[in-house]
Amino acid sequence: MRVALFTTCLAEALAPRALKATVLVLEHCGVAVEMPTAQTCCGQPMLSNGLPADAARLARRMSEIFAPYDAVVTPSGSCCSVVREKYAGLFAEGSRDRAAVEALAAKTFELVEFLETKLGIDPATLRAKTCSRASTATPPATTTTAPLNCHDACHLRGIHRHGCTAPFLKAAGCGDVRDLPDMAQCCGFGGMFSTQFPEVSTALGEEKLAHVASTGASTLVASDTGCAAHLAGLAHRKNVALRVISPAEALAESLGLMEIPA
Amino acid sequence: MNELIAPALPFDMKPRAREAVRDLKLQQFVGNATHLKDTQRGGIFGRDFGPDYDDLRTVARDTKQYALDHLDELLERFIANAEQSGAKVHAATTGREACDIALDIARAHAAKSCVKSKSMVTEEIGLLPAFEAAGIKTLETDLGEFILQIDGDAPSHIVTPMIHKDRVATAKSFVRELGARYTEDPTELTMIAREHMRGLYRAADIGVSGANFLLADEGSAVICTNEGNFDLSVGGPPVHIVFVGIEKLIRGARDLAPFLKLLARSGTAQPLTVYTSFVRGPRRAGEHGGPKEVHFVLVDAGRVGVLASEKRDLLRCIRCGACLNACPVYRKVGGHAYGSMYAGPIGAVLTPELERAQGTASPGQPAAGLTNYPDLPRASSLCGACYEACPVKIDIPKFLLHDRVRLRAQGLSPKSEARVLALWRWLAERPALFRLAIGAVRLHARMLGRKDGDGERAWLSRAPGPGAGWTQSRDLGIATGESFRDWFASREPRPKKPGGSQ
């Protein structure tokens, strides 16, 4: 199986550590990952903002770039859902483009989903797996016990994965995973919504941070780069000490594939 | 009409949204009530239907869609059956026409007073102001609507109209408007309203209501309420007028069950509303109660136009309010921020669409639609909670995206935004340049950002250009260390494979 990493432009700019973690976790599970270097942006910003023709051009690119692979994996729940749910609607039924993006949709997965549904990995056994080229860092004697919360990207709803991250991390032994009250409510990011309605977006983000604080968690795992940037940015502005990471990083750290920064 | 739900057009949502976010009472009342209802909705469906819930929604969706697809036929059948039972059926193309029909009926009976139970369509067509202008004193008999009426306020939720108010406000207005003694006890407050209304029911010349469903087979209307006020308004006055949008038609009682199972559970987490009432024609010979005349006013007001558009799914809506309760934005901005009696996710798509369809329906008027509500399609994070909550599976986010395309095509969304996105797309088709652009962003952050925390990121608290809206309330953290691509390339070399090159 040839597996390609779908990096997403946002993660390349804002969260390269999430991408590294994705590669390390996949390798830990015995999956060698390739990275098509021509990939750029999936077109979500255009698609969400009334420019479907622009989005279609990028969707077509994506389908070409990832054509040689059997599976495409990304740490971003939101970009994944765009490929899965939205690409087909950009092209006429029966067209070649439509078939190409449908083929891409059928093999694109969010990381945790890929591990759980495609590889069929029982998270409890993750620790036992070892992989050839992963562990450059020495596995820690004990993994993190920092209390953490999980906030799933709303777009995971569309691919029926909303609410699946926390149980997976819990079962994988990612430390003290605490239930986040009202997890189902959007964090207020919403792409350009965050700058079009900044007050509403901020109010929702603050509510999310308040819920995190109520659990005593010091780390928040957010399954989308945009949500993570929004919540981390809010916390930073308000001088709230909160580490915001991706599920990939949470897994990589707990498996000893990555060091937890001091 | 109240400018809260019928504002000056084009409507600017942003100031109202900003104000609402700062309104601590609104945050508390609307936030608590919507969260509670949303949680209870999940609970009751889980308990009562478990995994079958989704099938039930599919049945409801398909049943309603079938009705919409056969609306002509069902309308004919409804009219024939309703007339058979002695009711009079009127068709109104516009809201104005619907009001005129009612005014004619009122005039024929020299009506001076009216008792009205809750109805969205009468809000939509402005019946109450039309009645008041004609000197017909109209009493809202739904408790929430009554409180709003005496306060000169407007509904902010399609099921719980006074969701933005609390008991204290009610107590104060009862003292002020009804001369009642101050009490915050809900039972006592209800009794005060009841006392005030009872006599008025008996004295009223006309009763007015909406309807939740129209049954074509039976020629009757189904009205779901919790307070019994509908039954009083239909039982007291000699004339009753049911106003109803034509999209409320279903085949008949045989199709009603899934909707009754879904409606109250979705809206208020009740297995059924307290009353499920049927209106079928006037009092028959030998019957002691009921109106002597029953009128059905079938309202188009843009619905035919919606039916012919790609947004026809919106007409499936049974006005349960679940999407409002589930919506993070509604929870923060409340109903009045939407500038329409239809608030929240469904309102954001339905309001401009009805407006557009009506514009097309009346010759000489421009098809305004989104021109009048340019903010509504954008006031959403596209989180999908509305779609998940909707008992008839209306894909509201899809229609919001539709409208965003239209906004763009009509030049109603900011040009600056379009330029940024066009540049982004142009770069995205040129991978080398795109990487350079990402590199430039990272360099910008490295040079100007503050390094703190884990030292992995540099933080900008003032981003240029399109980032400015972001940094109004948030810092922007950008990883400045080794790029992912450099890291990936620096690992042990591997044979190049096709598809991996540019």
Ligand code: SF4
């Ligand atoms: S759109 Fe769906 S959830 Fe919203 S009010 Fe209508 S039926 Fe209920």
